[in-house]
Amino acid sequence: MEFPNGLKYTKDHEWIDTAAAPVTIGVTAYAVDQLGDIVHVELPKVGDSFEAGAAFGTIESTKTVSDLYMPVAGKVVEINKAAVANPQSLQDDPYKLGWLVKVEVKSKIDASTLLDAKAYQHFVAEA
Amino acid sequence: MADTDLKTPLYQVHKAHGAKMVPFGGWLMPVSYSSVLQEHQTVRTACGLFDVSHMGELQVKGPAATTFLQRVSVNDVTRLGDGEGQYTAILHPDGGMIDDLIIYRIQADHYFVCVNASNTDKDYQWLLQQASAMAGVKVTNESTQWCQLAVQGPKSTLAVEALLSPVTKAQLSGLNYMQIMPVKLFGVDGLIARTGYTGEHGYELYVPNAIAERTWHGLMETHSQTGIQPIGLGARDTLRLEACYLLYGNDMNDGVSPLEAGISWAVRLEKGDFVGREALVAQKAAGLNRSQFALRMNEDGIPRHGMEVFKDGDLVGVINSGSVLPTLGGAGGLALLNPKKVAVGDVVEVDVRGKRKLARLVPKPLYKAKVKS
Numbered sequence: 001m002e003f004p005n006g007l008k009y010t011k012d013h014e015w016i017d018t019a020a021a022p023v024t025i026g027v028t029a030y031a032v033d034q035l036g037d038i039v040h041v042e043l044p045k046v047g048d049s050f051e052a053g054a055a056f057g058t059i060e061s062t063k064t065v066s067d068l069y070m071p072v073a074g075k076v077v078e079i080n081k082a083a084v085a086n087p088q089s090l091q092d093d094p095y096k097l098g099w100l101v102k103v104e105v106k107s108k109i110d111a112s113t114l115l116d117a118k119a120y121q122h123f124v125a126e127a
Numbered sequence: 128m129a130d131t132d133l134k135t136p137l138y139q140v141h142k143a144h145g146a147k148m149v150p151f152g153g154w155l156m157p158v159s160y161s162s163v164l165q166e167h168q169t170v171r172t173a174c175g176l177f178d179v180s181h182m183g184e185l186q187v188k189g190p191a192a193t194t195f196l197q198r199v200s201v202n203d204v205t206r207l208g209d210g211e212g213q214y215t216a217i218l219h220p221d222g223g224m225i226d227d228l229i230i231y232r233i234q235a236d237h238y239f240v241c242v243n244a245s246n247t248d249k250d251y252q253w254l255l256q257q258a259s260a261m262a263g264v265k266v267t268n269e270s271t272q273w274c275q276l277a278v279q280g281p282k283s284t285l286a287v288e289a290l291l292s293p294v295t296k297a298q299l300s301g302l303n304y305m306q307i308m309p310v311k312l313f314g315v316d317g318l319i320a321r322t323g324y325t326g327e328h329g330y331e332l333y334v335p336n337a338i339a340e341r342t343w344h345g346l347m348e349t350h351s352q353t354g355i356q357p358i359g360l361g362a363r364d365t366l367r368l369e370a371c372y373l374l375y376g377n378d379m380n381d382g383v384s385p386l387e388a389g390i391s392w393a394v395r396l397e398k399g400d401f402v403g404r405e406a407l408v409a410q411k412a413a414g415l416n417r418s419q420f421a422l423r424m425n426e427d428g429i430p431r432h433g434m435e436v437f438k439d440g441d442l443v444g445v446i447n448s449g450s451v452l453p454t455l456g457g458a459g460g461l462a463l464l465n466p467k468k469v470a471v472g473d474v475v476e477v478d479v480r481g482k483r484k485l486a487r488l489v490p491k492p493l494y495k496a497k498v499k500s
Contacts, residue, residue, distance in 0.1 A: 036159055036162065037162050037163050037164045039458075040427065040429055040458075042427075042428075058480065060429055062163040062164065062361055062365060062451060063158070063163070063361055063450075065429075065431065065480075
């Protein structure tokens with residue numbers, strides 16, 4: 001399972017790319033593997049604002065529904081409509097094609113709440 | 128996973144196939160091997176192999192076996208000839224369903240009964256209690272001695288034939304839907320029933336634990352001719368939902384009658400007295416307040432167990448089972464709704480986590496079973 005080095009991760013199994021503004025957010029390969037076939041993705045509207053840790057959407061597999069949680073506080077400036085139309089893309093490519101939302105970060109990101117690739121890999125290995 | 132979860136004799140085989148294992152009905156069972164959607168498609172178009180050894184097997188024997196089963200079940204056992212089975216239910220005196228099950232008549236004084244995994248103990252205790260008041264019948268629970276393998280799909284006959292001698296192969300071709308026949312597999316006594324829970328032509332094999340692995344591998348070896356693949360409980364659920372086969376615990380329970388659950392075709396009120404009959408007669412006379420409807424979503428969103436259903440702003444019932452419908456497209460499910468407020472053809476609203484999504488009530492089944500072809 002791949003966890004790209006340049007990204008940060010949460011214990012709720014989201015990834016965030018903070019290299020550029022706005023930041024890009026998606027779910028990890030581990031989350032996708034745990035869910036199985038992803039059949040439905042529900043995302044917020046552009047312009048919606050969320051606190052860090054707030055549920056901003058849902059991801060559904062054939063069997064279960066999971067909430068998506070914001071790794072950072074901010075305003076949604078773009079959503080991946082192609083991923084909504086084709087949820088399979090999250091399975092095929094969770095880090096590129098399968099991104100979910102782009103967010104304008106409200107304040108400075110609290111880095112202590114995020115894991116790097118190595119720490120996240122360690123976290124899921126113990127899960 | 129609870130430490131108490133039972134493992135079928137094929138547990139290691141599932142692990143070797145890369146299955147994701149989940150607790151279900153007190154057992155640790157494979158939910159999927161690769162992809163639920165692919166597995167679903169495999170059963171609809173080729174052949175799937177399911178380990179359903181979690182299902183319970185009871186034997187009812189003795190000169191009063193027929194009288195006994197006629198008294199505790201809703202269908203008419205006297206309609207069965209040797210080697211024939213029927214879908215039925217056992218009820219509490221108030222009409223609530225203890226379980227839905229299949230009763231096979233092996234011979235006049237011997238019936239083989241297949242029940243739901245999570246209800247096996249409940250059913251067995253209930254039947255023991257009912258049998259204690261009657262002479263000439265003995266009920267035994269053989270659930271842990273039997274492995275059940277379901278072979279389902281248009282290529283299933285070819286797969287099962289690979290296990291059989293020329294003589295039994297000929298017998299298999301004469302086996303009709305809902306019939307069962309004794310069979311020797313690897314020199315051991317087992318049973319083959321032409322039944323299933325997928326809506327496809329197929330079989331359910333009952334084999335003693337000792338030959339479970341050999342039977343599994345013998346079926347899998349037909350892969351190049353049949354395309355057979357192992358199928359988990361995830362696809363079993365989407366397959367049965369499309370065919371509108373009920374799932375105990377989701378679509379009905381101890382508080383739902385068979386009339387409400389949508390299996391009145393299996394209830395023979397005219398056969399004479401049986402446990403729960405009076406309650407059903409009263410319910411029918413008063414008119415049902417709940418009835419099982421099939422629905423398909425008009426909008427995105429997937430109905431799930433427990434979601435509320437509205438018609439013109441009024442709460443009319445709840446979703447019992449819901450999922451994507453891989454063969455039909457879109458999403459849909461089964462819902463227990465008030466038939467005095469809704470009818471097939473109506474558009475209703477499903478509350479999907481706070482958002483009302485439109486759905487239409489459609490005739491059952493969603494997918495027409497090909498079991499008799």
